[in-house]
Amino acid sequence: MAGAEARAAPAGGLRIDKWLWAARFFKTRALATEAVSGGKVHVNGERCKPARRVHPGDRLTIHRGQQTWEIDVRALNDQRRPATEARELYTETPESEARREAESERRRAERAMADSAPSGRPDKRQRRQIRRFIRQDGQGE
Structure with a gap:
């Protein structure tokens, strides 16, 4: 990558969407451009345009879906x-990594809870069990 990095590291920075x-x-670059234009990407805490140049040392905040990354740009490559x-181009802050992991764990737990909840109407077997339960409960009085 050293040869590619030397060729791909423009002195004036690189467009953020690229x-x-x-x-x-x-x-795709179109998705990156749309995210930057939509305010989902901030450079050093400020909203920017797709043509904004990034340089090594800049801090980016990227919101994509339910995930948020806070990263420091280490290198440029077009x-x-x-x-x-690609992972060598940036480092994620420890706080961001911990926050993303906690959010992922929370979503995993929510999915597990949703899977254990009854889904819609009871099937034939469950209806029979309900009738049996109601008959037993009604006779016991």
């Missing part, structure tokens, strides 16, 4: 490389 695409936060190489 960097987000290369760092694999968004699948080519989309494999995920292992």
Whole structure:
């Protein structure tokens, strides 16, 4: 990656939409541009436009769906490389990592609770069990 980094690291910075695409936060540049225009990406705490230049050392806050990343830009690359190489372009802050992990765990727990809840109408077997229960309960009085 050293050769690609040297070629792909423009001195004047790199457009944020292109960097987000290369760092694999968004699948296409169009999606990255739409997110930046929609206020889902902030550079150093400020809202920006897709043409905004990012430089190593900038702090980005990226909101995508239910996830939020807070990262520091380490390197620039205008080519989309494999995920292992893309992860070398930034470092995520420990607070952001802990927050994302906690949110993921909360969603996992909510899904488990939703799976255990009854889903809609009872089936034939459950209806028979309900009738049996009601008959037993009514006869016991």
